[in-house]
Amino acid sequence: MKKGRNLIVGLLLAAAILLAACAAPTGGSGGGEATPTDSIIRVGISGTPDLDPAVAMTNSSVVAAANLYDPLVWPTAEGVKPWVAERWIVSDDGLTYVFDIRQGISFHDGTELRASDVAFSMNRKMAMGEGWAYLWEGFVDYAEATGDFEVTFHMLKPFGSFVNSLVRLFIVNEALIMDNLANGPYGEFGDYGRAFLTNNTAGSGAYTFRELVHQDFFEAVRFDDWFMGWDSRPNAPMGFRQLAVPEPATVLMMMNTGLMDKTDQWQSPENLAAMAEMDGISISAISTYTMQNMYLNTQVAPMDCIYFRRAIAFMFDFDTILNDILVDSVKPIGPVPAGIAGAVATSAVDHELDIERARAYLALSQYADTFQDYAIEFLVIADVATAEVVALTFQAVAAELGMNIQIARAPWVSVVDRMGSLETSPHMVSIAAAPGFNDAGTYLETRYHSATTGTWTQGEWLLDPRVDAMIDAAIATVDEAERFALYAQIQHYIVDEFHPTVFLAELTERKAIRDDVVWPLWHDAAPGEIPTALFGFHQIFADMELNR
Amino acid sequence: MLRFIGKRLMMGVLVLIGTSMLIFVIARVVPGDVAMIALGARATESAREALREELHLNDPLPVQYVIWLGNVLQGDFGNSFITRRPVADDVRQFFPATLELVFMSGVFIVLGAFSLGMLAGKYKNTWVDGLIRVLSYVGIAFPAFVVGIVLLLIFGHNFQIMPILGRISPGVAPPTHITGFFVLDGILTGNFAAAGNAFLHLLLPSFALALGPLVQSARILRSSLVDNSNKEYMSVSTAAGLPPSLLTRKYLLKPSAGPTITVMGLDFSALLGQAFLVERIFNWPGLSRYGINAMLNKDLNAISAVVLIIGITFFLVNFIVDIIIVFIDPRMRIGRESV
Numbered sequence: 018m019k020k021g022r023n024l025i026v027g028l029l030l031a032a033a034i035l036l037a038a039c040a041a042p043t044g045g046s047g048g049g050e051a052t053p054t055d056s057i058i059r060v061g062i063s064g065t066p067d068l069d070p071a072v073a074m075t076n077s078s079v080v081a082a083a084n085l086y087d088p089l090v091w092p093t094a095e096g097v098k099p100w101v102a103e104r105w106i107v108s109d110d111g112l113t114y115v116f117d118i119r120q121g122i123s124f125h126d127g128t129e130l131r132a133s134d135v136a137f138s139m140n141r142k143m144a145m146g147e148g149w150a151y152l153w154e155g156f157v158d159y160a161e162a163t164g165d166f167e168v169t170f171h172m173l174k175p176f177g178s179f180v181n182s183l184v185r186l187f188i189v190n191e192a193l194i195m196d197n198l199a200n201g202p203y204g205e206f207g208d209y210g211r212a213f214l215t216n217n218t219a220g221s222g223a224y225t226f227r228e229l230v231h232q233d234f235f236e237a238v239r240f241d242d243w244f245m246g247w248d249s250r251p252n253a254p255m256g257f258r259q260l261a262v263p264e265p266a267t268v269l270m271m272m273n274t275g276l277m278d279k280t281d282q283w284q285s286p287e288n289l290a291a292m293a294e295m296d297g298i299s300i301s302a303i304s305t306y307t308m309q310n311m312y313l314n315t316q317v318a319p320m321d322c323i324y325f326r327r328a329i330a331f332m333f334d335f336d337t338i339l340n341d342i343l344v345d346s347v348k349p350i351g352p353v354p355a356g357i358a359g360a361v362a363t364s365a366v367d368h369e370l371d372i373e374r375a376r377a378y379l380a381l382s383q384y385a386d387t388f389q390d391y392a393i394e395f396l397v398i399a400d401v402a403t404a405e406v407v408a409l410t411f412q413a414v415a416a417e418l419g420m421n422i423q424i425a426r427a428p429w430v431s432v433v434d435r436m437g438s439l440e441t442s443p444h445m446v447s448i449a450a451a452p453g454f455n456d457a458g459t460y461l462e463t464r465y466h467s468a469t470t471g472t473w474t475q476g477e478w479l480l481d482p483r484v485d486a487m488i489d490a491a492i493a494t495v496d497e498a499e500r501f502a503l504y505a506q507i508q509h510y511i512v513d514e515f516h517p518t519v520f521l522a523e524l525t526e527r528k529a530i531r532d533d534v535v536w537p538l539w540h541d542a543a544p545g546e547i548p549t550a551l552f553g554f555h556q557i558f559a560d561m562e563l564n565r
Numbered sequence: 566m567l568r569f570i571g572k573r574l575m576m577g578v579l580v581l582i583g584t585s586m587l588i589f590v591i592a593r594v595v596p597g598d599v600a601m602i603a604l605g606a607r608a609t610e611s612a613r614e615a616l617r618e619e620l621h622l623n624d625p626l627p628v629q630y631v632i633w634l635g636n637v638l639q640g641d642f643g644n645s646f647i648t649r650r651p652v653a654d655d656v657r658q659f660f661p662a663t664l665e666l667v668f669m670s671g672v673f674i675v676l677g678a679f680s681l682g683m684l685a686g687k688y689k690n691t692w693v694d695g696l697i698r699v700l701s702y703v704g705i706a707f708p709a710f711v712v713g714i715v716l717l718l719i720f721g722h723n724f725q726i727m728p729i730l731g732r733i734s735p736g737v738a739p740p741t742h743i744t745g746f747f748v749l750d751g752i753l754t755g756n757f758a759a760a761g762n763a764f765l766h767l768l769l770p771s772f773a774l775a776l777g778p779l780v781q782s783a784r785i786l787r788s789s790l791v792d793n794s795n796k797e798y799m800s801v802s803t804a805a806g807l808p809p810s811l812l813t814r815k816y817l818l819k820p821s822a823g824p825t826i827t828v829m830g831l832d833f834s835a836l837l838g839q840a841f842l843v844e845r846i847f848n849w850p851g852l853s854r855y856g857i858n859a860m861l862n863k864d865l866n867a868i869s870a871v872v873l874i875i876g877i878t879f880f881l882v883n884f885i886v887d888i889i890i891v892f893i894d895p896r897m898r899i900g901r902e903s904v
Contacts, residue, residue: 072649146609150609266718433606
């Protein structure tokens with residue numbers, strides 16, 4: 018009798034769940050309270066973001082920062098425009114910068130943004146030493162509020178592009194952070210609000226925190242009192258949701274079922290082609306000035322011979338790479354992506370697949386008779402399918418010349434680790450790098466200064482004191498014309514005297530996007546033009562429109 | 566019986582200590598400067614050094630282990646480099662998701678394996694047995710992630726009648742957190758809409774995960790049933806006129822279920838680790854996906870925690886299976902008591 022009653026109760030419970038299941042809407046991932054999903058834009062991204070702008074460096078984190086926080090100045094194609102800072106002056110010696118802060122900017126908690134918040138944001142960033150702090154390390158001494166709406170930056174030495182670099186200084190709410198300190202290594206500042214900002218934001222940007230489910234999604238909603246206002250953006254998304262979706266088949270299904278509006282840039286050409294066939298989906302293409310480089314380790318045989326490195330540059334099939342593998346990407350002009358302030362065309366523009374020229378350079382090399390004896394390691398990052406295809410095409414050409422190319426695959430962590438020392442760095446490794454802001458000098462410093470050897474940003478191990486001195490001098494030059502002339506000299510010098518890198522492509526990010534999303538950066542571009550924007554500022558959701 | 570339980574518990578503790586030592590050492594000797602990976606290539610040296618100090622990486626390995634174990638015994642696994650918050654918080658978030666998925670798979674495995682196994686055993690060497698055999702080969706041959714992708718294509722592309730991704734739909738509020746199991750929490754809080762929605766989300770990934778172990782267990786059960794049905798005691802019982810249902814339930818199924826339950830126990834534990842690809846495909850925010858991300862990013866504290874938790878679960882499940890087998894099979898009980 019009791020058994021029968023249990024059975025009936027169990028059946029009733031199961032029936033209730035099934036009925037509720039049928040009544041409930043289905044599809045999608047996520048959580049939180051009921052969301053008007055039609056009014057938010059859902060974008061695929063490689064992982065959920067770190068919400069602290071002082072450490073943000075990954076794709077999702079940098080995009081989130083640019084939408085949740087306001088920077089001191091905003092990047093444009095020509096340089097920067099006023100944003101939180103209305104105007105600024107620099108002292109003649111280039112050691113003092115004074116910024117006037119715009120009045121009437123509200124943080125998400127309603128308090129007003131003041132100069133002290135700007136100074137706090139810079140000092141916090143420098144103390145923590147993570148993220149983009151390296152841009153100012155050795156240059157910025159400290160920042161202080163010299164009025165309610167005036168902030169002064171004191172420099173240790175001149176930094177010509179300092180104002181341009183401030184696009185990476187996002188302003189945090191000092192009072193909110195100081196109210197939420199935890200134990201940490203920064204003395205009276207505890208953890209500087211590090212723990213608090215893992216699940217909260219302290220910004221004044223267009224969108225404000227709503228929900229973060231780590232490794233699943235991050236969602237933000239419009240901040241109604243954003244200082245730029247919403248009147249001119251009636252169709253801007255009411256919110257955005259970053260979806261951490263790693264599996265291509267899953268992305269395909271989410272686009273097909275309308276659960277995602279825009280994919281990430283890591284979809285294979287095949288997956289993008291499949292999505293392009295679906296109704297209401299197009300393929301967008303933009304550039305974030307990201308350069309796909311082939312680092313050549315200049316310190317190990319036979320790569321330590323410039324003629325050998327020159328030969329390598331004529332063994333890549335650029336047509337295939339740019340048209341079929343890294344589709345829509347652009348041939349680089351030199352070490353710095355074209356469009357970045359101070360970039361110039363160098364002799365690298367001549368690089369093409371030319372086996373005879375490669376053979377001629379090999380003949381000039383000190384390894385002309387022995388290069389066949391070397392096993393040359395070509396390291397590719399395991400998860401990047403296109404990198405391996407590039408390696409295979411190169412290997413086939415190299416085989417014609419009798420070169421022994423060993424392709425090795427390694428996860429990103431291992432690649433970074435191996436590049437940490439000269440002894441373990443490979444002969445060749447293909448890595449993409451983007452400038453932190455619109456300036457050739459800092460990018461050249463990141464790529465070729467001796468200070469960056471042992472990091473993934475430089476696999477060439479150039480270690481040349483003259484290059485170091487040239488870069489240091491150029492970056493410290495305040496006059497722009499003079500500075501750009503120095504940048505040009507460095508670029509020519511590096512290519513002509515060292516030839517340490519093969520510049521494979523200026524990458525174009527191709528993403529599938531639903532037709533009811535208007536992305537002005539891409540939609541407003543002329544036919545055939547690849548629009549460009551600084552990494553992180555290429556997905557400003559307040560500029561987009563949802564026409565559902 | 567108590568001595569048996571005590572012995573198993575003691576053995577389990579020793580195994581877990583060994584596991585913790587092994588994983589602690591392995592996580593720290595795999596290549597990669599933890600500070601550089603966690604903070605990025607351009608973090609200042611002082612920031613990196615501060616992190617090394619925080620993690621006691623400058624101390625000898627045995628000292629690091631003792632400090633780590635002491636913290637773990639207090640429930641503190643340290644902070645994750647990926648999520649930048651306590652690993653314990655991550656585990657609390659991700660583990661119920663995986664456990665719910667694996668538990669549902671377990672339901673599929675038990676119901677499916679016993680149904681198919683008994684059917685195949687009852688109709689041995691008929692077309693029914695043949696059909697189940699073919700289904701079993703197919704189920705074993707296809708890895709869970711292939712089954713997952715096929716289900717995703719069918720229900721995400723051709724027939725959009727089932728939710729394919731995540732734990733709950735965007736338009737549905739998750740139930741109030743009690744256990745972390747959305748279905749159970751929905752029922753406990755009376756939020757049947759959320760429970761139902763979460764239940765539907767569970768079906769495809771758990772079935773994809775369950776299919777292989779399900780058909781494998783069905784084959785084992787079928788073989789055991791056929792073996793035991795040919796034994797003399799079965800002939801005697803049949804000749805004595807016992808009803809067929811009693812014969813099957815009490816004298817055939819009970820002794821035949823032992824090997825199947827043992828394998829199911831092992832499968833259930835193994836599913837915790839194997840769930841990774843299924844979690845990726847169905848965008849399931851679970852512990853397996855978290856664990857793999859931790860390993861790829863050398864997130865030391867997270868790696869240690871995930872492996873330890875899977876180890877503990879493995880031990881507990883097998884411990885329970887051992888007890889169940891002792892209860893359902895008198896021969897095991899007698900054997901252990903005589904020892």
